[in-house]
Amino acid sequence: MQxxxxxxxxxxxxxxxxxxxxxxxxxxxxxTIAMIVFFGWGVLINIILASVVALSAEALxxxxxxxxxxxxxxxxxxxxxxxxxxxxLPQLAPWWLTMIGTLFAIxxxxxxxxxxxxxxxxxxMVGYVVVIISxxxxxxxxxxxxxxxxxxxxxxxxxxxxxxxxxxxxxTWDAIxxxxxxxTVKTQLGLELSINxxxxxxxxxxxxxxxxxxxWEWVNGLFLATGCYLAVKGIIDWRIPAGLIxxxxxxxxxxxxxxxxxxxPPTFHLFSGGIxxxxxxxxxxxVTAATTTKGRWLYGAGIGVFIFIIRTWGAYPDGxxxxxxxxxxxxxxxxxxxxxxxxxxxxxxxxHHHKADDDEQ
Amino acid sequence: MTRSxxxxxxxxxxxxxxxxxxxxxxxPIVKARLPKRLVIPVxxxxxxxxxxxxxxxxxxxxxxxxxxxxxxxxxxVHASSSGTVIDIDEYPAPHPSGLNTLCVVIETDGxxxxxxxxPTNYVKTKSPAELRQLIRKAGIVGLGGAAFPTAVKVNPGxxxxxxxxxxxxxxxxxxISCDDMLMxxxxxELISGCGIIQYMVSATHCLxxxxxxxxxxxxxxxxxxxxxxxxxxxxxxxxxxxxxxGEKQLIKVLTQKEVPSDGFPSDIGLLVQNVGTAVAVxxxxxxxxxxxxxxxxxxxxGVKQPQNMEVLIGTSMSELIEQxxxxxxxxxxxxxxxxxxxxxxxxxxxxxxxxxxxLLVENKPEETPATMPCIRCGACASVCPAxxxxxxxxxxxxxxxxxxxxxxxxxxxxxxxxxxxxxxxQIPLVQYYRFAKTEIWSQERDRIKSDxxxxxxxxxxxxxxLEKKERAEKLRKKKELLEKKKIAExxxxxxxxxxxxxxxxxxxxxxxxxxxxxKAAKQTNNTSSDE
Numbered sequence: 001m002q003x004x005x006x007x008x009x010x011x012x013x014x015x016x017x018x019x020x021x022x023x024x025x026x027x028x029x030x031x032t033i034a035m036i037v038f039f040g041w042g043v044l045i046n047i048i049l050a051s052v053v054a055l056s057a058e059a060l061x062x063x064x065x066x067x068x069x070x071x072x073x074x075x076x077x078x079x080x081x082x083x084x085x086x087x088x089l090p091q092l093a094p095w096w097l098t099m100i101g102t103l104f105a106i107x108x109x110x111x112x113x114x115x116x117x118x119x120x121x122x123x124x125m126v127g128y129v130v131v132i133i134s135x136x137x138x139x140x141x142x143x144x145x146x147x148x149x150x151x152x153x154x155x156x157x158x159x160x161x162x163x164x165x166x167x168x169x170x171x172t173w174d175a176i177x178x179x180x181x182x183x184t185v186k187t188q189l190g191l192e193l194s195i196n197x198x199x200x201x202x203x204x205x206x207x208x209x210x211x212x213x214x215x216w217e218w219v220n221g222l223f224l225a226t227g228c229y230l231a232v233k234g235i236i237d238w239r240i241p242a243g244l245i246x247x248x249x250x251x252x253x254x255x256x257x258x259x260x261x262x263x264x265p266p267t268f269h270l271f272s273g274g275i276x277x278x279x280x281x282x283x284x285x286x287v288t289a290a291t292t293t294k295g296r297w298l299y300g301a302g303i304g305v306f307i308f309i310i311r312t313w314g315a316y317p318d319g320x321x322x323x324x325x326x327x328x329x330x331x332x333x334x335x336x337x338x339x340x341x342x343x344x345x346x347x348x349x350x351x352h353h354h355k356a357d358d359d360e361q
Numbered sequence: 362m363t364r365s366x367x368x369x370x371x372x373x374x375x376x377x378x379x380x381x382x383x384x385x386x387x388x389p390i391v392k393a394r395l396p397k398r399l400v401i402p403v404x405x406x407x408x409x410x411x412x413x414x415x416x417x418x419x420x421x422x423x424x425x426x427x428x429x430x431x432x433x434x435x436x437x438v439h440a441s442s443s444g445t446v447i448d449i450d451e452y453p454a455p456h457p458s459g460l461n462t463l464c465v466v467i468e469t470d471g472x473x474x475x476x477x478x479x480p481t482n483y484v485k486t487k488s489p490a491e492l493r494q495l496i497r498k499a500g501i502v503g504l505g506g507a508a509f510p511t512a513v514k515v516n517p518g519x520x521x522x523x524x525x526x527x528x529x530x531x532x533x534x535x536x537i538s539c540d541d542m543l544m545x546x547x548x549x550e551l552i553s554g555c556g557i558i559q560y561m562v563s564a565t566h567c568l569x570x571x572x573x574x575x576x577x578x579x580x581x582x583x584x585x586x587x588x589x590x591x592x593x594x595x596x597x598x599x600x601x602x603x604x605x606x607g608e609k610q611l612i613k614v615l616t617q618k619e620v621p622s623d624g625f626p627s628d629i630g631l632l633v634q635n636v637g638t639a640v641a642v643x644x645x646x647x648x649x650x651x652x653x654x655x656x657x658x659x660x661x662x663g664v665k666q667p668q669n670m671e672v673l674i675g676t677s678m679s680e681l682i683e684q685x686x687x688x689x690x691x692x693x694x695x696x697x698x699x700x701x702x703x704x705x706x707x708x709x710x711x712x713x714x715x716x717x718x719x720l721l722v723e724n725k726p727e728e729t730p731a732t733m734p735c736i737r738c739g740a741c742a743s744v745c746p747a748x749x750x751x752x753x754x755x756x757x758x759x760x761x762x763x764x765x766x767x768x769x770x771x772x773x774x775x776x777x778x779x780x781x782x783x784x785x786x787q788i789p790l791v792q793y794y795r796f797a798k799t800e801i802w803s804q805e806r807d808r809i810k811s812d813x814x815x816x817x818x819x820x821x822x823x824x825x826x827l828e829k830k831e832r833a834e835k836l837r838k839k840k841e842l843l844e845k846k847k848i849a850e851x852x853x854x855x856x857x858x859x860x861x862x863x864x865x866x867x868x869x870x871x872x873x874x875x876x877x878x879x880k881a882a883k884q885t886n887n888t889s890s891d892e
Binding site: 001002003004005006007008009010011012013014015016017019020068071072075115116117118234237286287289291292293296335339340341342343344345 | 372373378379535609613619620621622624688692693694695696700701702703704705706707708709721723725730731733734735736737738739740742743746747748749750752753769770773776778781782783784785786787789791792795
């Protein structure tokens with residue numbers, strides 16, 4: 001009898017990339033539904049649009065690069081990129097903006113660097129940076145949350161705005177869009193208002209909700225909850241969100257204690273914008289993150305620090321994408337300098353120590 | 362009672378695996394039938410193979426030594442039963458390479474007649490060196506799978522002081538249960554073997570480590586220890602985490618110490634021996650029996666009656682399978698060793714060797730999932746018991762960066778397979794590490810070879826130079842001789858009473874002349890007239 005030969009181990013493996021990606025996608029569902037509820041149909045329309053574009057671009061690039069299409073197109077990574085990008089875009093972003101962002105993410109940031117596993121920068125964040133730098137006006141088309149006193153668009157109206165670019169007769173852009181809480185804080189602080197005055201302003205104070213902005217609290221809360229589930233299950237590494245949140249908490253708290261009138265409180269920072277999405281779903285992209293345990297703490301913390309800096313002193317209302325890309329750059333370096341001590345070795349005989357010795361000689 | 366008070370530590374990473382041991386521990390160890398033919402490879406251990414002591418046609422007795430080596434790191438092999446040597450030739454042997462190796466083929470006569478054995482009744486009347494010699498002669502090698510000559514291992518050198526002897530009964534690989542059954546059924550022999558090794562290396566303590574999924578084994582050993590009221594031997598139940606049976610991992614669990622990467626357990630006062638080896642030591646010393654059989658687990662979903670068998674070395678695997686009820690129809694993979702570190706065999710027409718602890722037959726028509734690129738998730742690093750960065754090693758190995766891969770401690774990898782097991786991209790990581798190791802070894806060999814060639818070349822040049830010099834010297838001597846003759850002739854001509862002078866004087870004069878000659882090389886012909 002002749003038997004098959006194979007390399008050990010011989011126990012079937014339990015994990016696969018596809019499974020991981022779909023678990024992450026699944027965990028994004030509750031937060032995404034909350035976004036649709038609070039911010040309208042634009043979120044859903046853009047997700048569908050971006051997913052179709054992402055899958056097409058993925059298939060095209062795989063075909064051009066002569067890679068097997070089926071295993072890669074079904075790995076879920078393209079849809080994940082599309083969803084992460086869309087959740088960061090304003091709900092009324094025109095179709096071409098979403099498309100450009102998605103195409104750039106998949107074609108340039110992912111495939112031109114070698115496809116899944118080889119991209120140094122988070123594709124969704126690269127896509128986001130491209131559109132926010134190129135089309136700042138369209139990137140302000142956020143809709144007000146589901147609050148009394150604001151205009152809410154129907155599905156058809158939203159569809160028309162996104163694809164037609166034209167407003168229904170009764171509306172003006174000012175009536176259907178408004179700045180996000182983060183943006184509002186930034187602008188009004190620039191006008192010498194205090195945090196307290198901004199949050200209690202009679203015109204726009206309502207959007208601040210109880211901690212991080214009306215609606216945003218729910219979105220972030222749900223992303224936090226499902227993100228924790230992923231971390232407990234070991235699907236994402238808990239150190240990255242822990243580092244990110246800890247850094248943001250410490251910095252925002254320190255500054256708010258120092259001057260509570262000019263710096264938003266930590267609760268606002270943590271529950272406003274896309275922080276929990278960034279912490280648990282974007283920063284944890286393993287391909288572009290640091291890989292060592294210590295490196296992941298530092299990587300997460302670095303993103304938290306940059307988010308705070310950009311939010312507080314930068315030119316953009318939120319700095320997640322820039323913070324993530326900046327730390328993507330640092331990831332290889334973090335890995336190198338945080339290498340664990342191998343079993344039976346002492347701390348002093350690290351490769352970089354060797355290298356340093358060689359240089360001296 | 363089985364819970365030991367011994368403090369335990371954890372090693373990094375590892376996996377909790379489905380043990381699947383119970384399927385082969387339902388019945389006691391079965392003695393395999395005496396086969397008609399034994400194929401005994403001369404090389405079954407790490408180190409040098411011995412030279413043959415028998416030839417085709419020789420009658421041999423059970424336990425008769427058939428190879429012998431003078432090399433230090435080596436082990437003899439013995440005839441596993443009585444019979445006739447019918448062939449000595451290259452035969453397929455169980456080895457990952459699948460290559461043939463020199464084997465002695467014995468046709469058994471059915472009498473199973475022993476050579477005269479020399480038992481030792483009082484172990485302590487013998488010195489450790491004498492006992493080592495007995496172990497050496499018995500051909501004992503590490504039976505945990507590595508097959509390193511035991512006589513070498515129990516001689517850590519005069520500088521080393523062994524504080525604790527660790528007996529490895531962890532048996533962490535799924536499916537394998539030969540050590541479990543051995544501990545249950547040969548606990549007395551095991552304790553005796555432990556005592557002998559302990560005495561040999563003068564270890565203060567002996568710890569027998571058993572994973573907590575083998576309570577019967579722990580109980581059996583504990584009973585013997587209690588009965589004999591032994592105070593220096595202790596059985597320790599350790600958590601079941603693969604690969605806790607790895608030597609370095611086991612040491613970490615029991616002592617918190619780490620064996621230095623470039624060192625041996627003896628450097629930190631420890632010696633580790635497998636339980637099967639300890640029993641073999643007992644047999645060799647107390648009974649005088651060489652290592653001619655071992656316990657083999659025949660198991661897996663692909664075999665009808667999984668069980669443990671006591672098997673003569675050289676018995677064909679196919680006979681063991683047959684005696685275990687044969688294959689199920691869907692059997693598709695035959696593995697020697699466990700599912701994590703064992704290697705696949707193409708055929709079962711291979712002999713059982715000393716290092717063969719398990720035959721695992723898998724039936725799962727394992728659909729090989731498509732390998733995806735590494736997504737750097739780091740799952741591999743989190744389970745690596747050697748605390749390496751498997752994914753980094755993978756990148757380097759696949760880009761053939763053999764220098765850097767060593768900087769990242771490739772050679773500390775124990776190939777346990779944990780990383781490959783958890784890899785979501787299904788990358789056969791261990792295969793890459795083996796590839797890199799083999800490449801590095803072969804480069805090293807090439808380097809040594811070229812160094813050797815260079816040395817040889819230099820030597821040849823030096824020899825030519827030397828020959829030239831020697832030729833010149835010869836020529837010079839010939840000339841001298843000629844000179845002497847001339848001097849003698851001249852002296853004869855003079856015919857003075859001083860003819861019969863002391864030959865020393867003549868020699869001195871001749872020497873002086875030579876000096877003068879050299880000074881006036883061209884006037885050599887005038888020397889006689891000068892006188």
